[in-house]
């Protein structure tokens with residue numbers, strides 16, 4: 271088996287006319303040849319972006335896709351990766367080791383290792399692999415640094431970011447690597463270092479590497495084993511650099527002395543607006559000449575030689591539980607490292623809890639005091655609602671682009687992301703509700719009774735879980751942050767108005783009455799009111815209220831709520847609903863999550 275593998279490898283090497291006979295191919299355990307045949311990519315409007323593009327990349331080789339802006343480099347790379355092809359029609363074949371690939375050819379390190387390494391990989395093997403890759407990619411120095419977001423949050427340097435991107439791709443030792451403009455934004459020294467890293471991966475590990483590149487320096491250009499020049503969506507050249515120089519010269523385009531050949535070829539193939547027709551004609555001629563050249567003939571021969579290579583190595587993926595644990599770890603770290611989520615929320619709840627406590631401090635058990643108690647209970651729901659929902663909506667949209675990419679790379683299913691995200695939010699949106707109640711309950715003067723206190727705590731926790739569900743579901747479903755916020759605002763107003771404080775729940779018109787059952791405002795407020803007002807503290811409420819001069823006066827019995835039971839009755843609340851409301855809110859939470867999940871799946875699939 272091993273010897274046939276080596277023979278195959280040697281065939282490939284001879285096919286690429288490798289002179290490196292001293293390469294120990296036996297140590298390469300994962301070889302991939304990629305072929306693309308007669309690729310034609312057309313937009314819905316009928317514009318042809320790639321036309322009859324064929325080629326091949328073999329192990330141990332770094333291929334650079336080059337050409338002027340708009341030549342089709344990124345389109346070709348995306349077609350090979352089979353992603354970002356929305357609205358485009360693709361014809362032709364892409365073969366990996368002679369087989370048609372589905373989606374899935376293909377980021378942070380430790381977490382990615384968990385996501386990408388095969389099931390059964392032990393934690394020590396995982397750590398070892400991460401350390402190896404960090405060493406190979408010279409990432410040991412910044413290993414404890416925050417990655418950051420370019421232009422938004424300070425983090426590692428651009429060069430380190432590029433190397434990290436490679437490192438994450440390398441973590442499960444993929445046989446084939448695609449890089450879209452790996453040197454863009456880097457200085458010449460860094461660019462050279464990145465391309466040398468690619469070269470080393472190809473040479474030492476037999477990787478098949480395909481990258482798009484913009485105006486490489488002469489030093490960088492010389493490193494590539496093969497170059498593919500695209501022009502107007504066609505191939506103007508595919509072969510080694512010296513062959514390119516020779517071929518272009520034979521076509522009448524001799525590289526002038528002291529000129530970077532890459533710049534010269536790209537310039538020759540560029541479409542200048544001032545002489546577009548002449549440029550297009552030149553590109554067409556060069557592409558036609560390449561198709562008749564010995565280099566093209568040799569490419570076709572190489573493609574037939576490499577057609578029957580071994581089957582592609584199976585795609586590794588970790589078990590569902592490991593994926594879930596790794597994603598949960600990722601999002602918990604995100605939450606902990608993001609002060610706006612963790613610290614700010616806890617401080618805010620502590621502050622608002624103390625504020626409610628002081629605002630409603632020392633309430634009398636009379637008609638004025640009642641208004642305060644009712645208001646304080648409703649305020650709990652508002653405080654648990656608004657900051658939670660908008661907090662989630664401020665941060666969750668940033669997950670979306672990596673989710674689409676990683677789902678596309680088949681690293682994890684959407685459900686694993688969704689469950690991990692929910693679980694990562696759960697502790698925060700439980701603890702901060704507890705902080706809010708603890709910081710306010712005893713100041714407000716609610717009854718000091720263990721059971722009443724615990725029931726208030728549990729009600730608040732369930733309310734916040736329900737709120738978090740809506741926040742997550744709306745974010746998952748809405749196409750943008752702006753739409754999520756636009757939908758949420760009015761929805762919360764409707765829920766709050768039908769929650770029981772502003773409108774009597776029994777007096778709402780039938781056509782709108784059902785809305786109350788869609789939200790935690792109604793269920794939560796009924797439970798909080800019943801929990802507090804069924805208590806003996808409210809068995810005898812004084813029928814007094816303050817007059818305009820600040821003096822307590824007796825009010826008529828018909829206007830007086832003389833006990834907690836009367837308060838509950840006047841709200842048209844049912845004391846028997848205290849616990850059923852908990853169940854209703856938990857049920858609603860699950861329903862909202864399911865709706866959010868379906869929305870997210872539809873959105874991700876539509877955006878692939």
Ligand SMILES: Nc1ncnc2c1ncn2[C@@H]1O[C@H](COP(=O)(O)OP(=O)(O)OP(=O)(O)O)[C@@H](O)[C@H]1O
Pocket residue numbers: 313319337338339340341342343344345346356357358484
């Ligand atoms: N989805 C699409 N729909 C319509 N036109 C597209 C689409 N994607 C690319 N194009 C067009 O196809 C042409 C090739 O684009 P592509 O991005 O592949 O070029 P490129 O060689 O990578 O250019 P650059 O170096 O500027 O990134 C461009 O004219 C571009 O406007």
